[in-house]
Amino acid sequence: MRAGPSQEDIRRHNLGALLRHVHLGGPISRAELTAKMGLNRSTIMALTSDLTAAGLVREELPRETGRAGRPSLVVRPESARVYVFAFDVGPDRLAVARVGLGGAILDRRESVRERGTFELGELAGMLAGFARQMRRKTRADTVCVGAAAAVSGGVRKADGVVRFGPNLKAEDVPFGEELGRRLGLGLPVSVGNDANLAALAEHSRGVGANVRDLIYLHGDVGIGGGIIAGGHLLGGHDGYGGEVGHMVVNPGGRTCGCGAHGCLEAEVGERALLESAGRFGAGQHGRDAVRAVVEAADRGDIVAQEALSRVGDWLGLGVANLVNIFNPEMVIFGGMLREIYLGSAAQVRTQLNLNAMAPQRERLRLRTSALGDAATLVGAAELAFAHVLADPLEVLARANA
Numbered sequence: 315m316r317a318g319p320s321q322e323d324i325r326r327h328n329l330g331a332l333l334r335h336v337h338l339g340g341p342i343s344r345a346e347l348t349a350k351m352g353l354n355r356s357t358i359m360a361l362t363s364d365l366t367a368a369g370l371v372r373e374e375l376p377r378e379t380g381r382a383g384r385p386s387l388v389v390r391p392e393s394a395r396v397y398v399f400a401f402d403v404g405p406d407r408l409a410v411a412r413v414g415l416g417g418a419i420l421d422r423r424e425s426v427r428e429r430g431t432f433e434l435g436e437l438a439g440m441l442a443g444f445a446r447q448m449r450r451k452t453r454a455d456t457v458c459v460g461a462a463a464a465v466s467g468g469v470r471k472a473d474g475v476v477r478f479g480p481n482l483k484a485e486d487v488p489f490g491e492e493l494g495r496r497l498g499l500g501l502p503v504s505v506g507n508d509a510n511l512a513a514l515a516e517h518s519r520g521v522g523a524n525v526r527d528l529i530y531l532h533g534d535v536g537i538g539g540g541i542i543a544g545g546h547l548l549g550g551h552d553g554y555g556g557e558v559g560h561m562v563v564n565p566g567g568r569t570c571g572c573g574a575h576g577c578l579e580a581e582v583g584e585r586a587l588l589e590s591a592g593r594f595g596a597g598q599h600g601r602d603a604v605r606a607v608v609e610a611a612d613r614g615d616i617v618a619q620e621a622l623s624r625v626g627d628w629l630g631l632g633v634a635n636l637v638n639i640f641n642p643e644m645v646i647f648g649g650m651l652r653e654i655y656l657g658s659a660a661q662v663r664t665q666l667n668l669n670a671m672a673p674q675r676e677r678l679r680l681r682t683s684a685l686g687d688a689a690t691l692v693g694a695a696e697l698a699f700a701h702v703l704a705d706p707l708e709v710l711a712r713a714n715a
């Protein structure tokens with residue numbers, strides 16, 4: 315016979331669950347926590363006092379209740395005191411943020427990245443340098459409890475090695491390990507695929523909050539994806555799941571960075587759009603170049619309109635395949651795909667009507683990212699906070715040691 319969970323296991327679980335409510339939902343009264351968590355008042359009081367003593371939350375009288383009687387204390391995250399570092403490594407951009415418990419971005423640095431090379435030491439050194447600058451500005455009583463990075467590539471779940479990243483030019487790079495060493499905080503750095511993490515971000519704090527089945531599509535140079543099924547991210551056996559950009563939609567079509575032909579990324583990615591619009595060439599790339607095509611189409615430029623329409627057809631076909639297989643409640647377009655979708659929504663809808671099965675598309679909602687350019691960073695921060703939410707007191711004790 316297996317022993318059930320111990321009192322200590324239950325307490326740890328409840329502390330994490332309470333902190334998660336405060337972290338994701340913001341300030342909340344003890345009375346609401348009692349109702350939401352299905353625990354009695356004295357248990358909630360004991361849990362909040364433990365978290366308060368640890369410096370993770372604080373309790374305050376509500377500003378206005380409008381009700382008679384003794385007001386219930388409001389529990390708030392200690393956002394300014396407890397934080398994580400979130401990193402984002404994209405083909406064109408590096409970003410670092412200091413994110414407080416509760417999800418507030420407290421500080422942020424961004425830098426342009428030269429495409430086409432991946433110098434591990436240099437890159438990790440630069441990111442760690444940004445983090446150190448931010449750290450120097452913090453108060454003495456602040457504590458960093460985690461760090462995580464979003465990278466544009468396939469990341470091995472077991473050890474955070476970036477196995478492939480054709481758009482980053484990274485292959486089998488021990489990125490988390492190197493960044494952790496350079497940061498020198500004695501903390502491991504978790505690493506995740508950027509689109510997977512952005513999907514988690516939209517699911518926990520964005521347009522997909524409370525949506526249990528969603529697909530997030532992220533456009534950068536290529537197309538990434540994150541699939542949330544039944545409230546969980548589908549990572550696959552090794553963590554490489556959700557690479558929807560390499561779903562073949564046009565056999566024998568354009569050559570893809572992965573070596574195959576006609577992948578969604580090859581037909582919809584930045585290069586396909588810019589080439590179709592006759593705008594591919596020296597110096598013309600990135601978000602601004604894509605935005606310029608969408609704006610030109612808006613102004614009536616026929617070449618730009620045709621390019622967008624072509625890309626929208628392939629995008630719609632890819633979404634139709636995903637909708638047939640996963641039956642999501644919502645598909646979210648993020649990164650560069652936000653602009654592309656807004657400029658080609660009619661084509662996307664037409665292809666869905668032609669290729670997705672009626673029951674799967676009847677209640678489907680198509681949305682653009684609510685977190686915008688911050689989605690990948692916010693997702694990285696959530697990955698970094700995951701350890702804290704799993705075992706708040708243990709993580710804090712280690713961070714303070």
Ligand SMILES: [Zn+2]
Pocket residue numbers: 559560570571572573574577579580
């Ligand atoms: Zn491919």
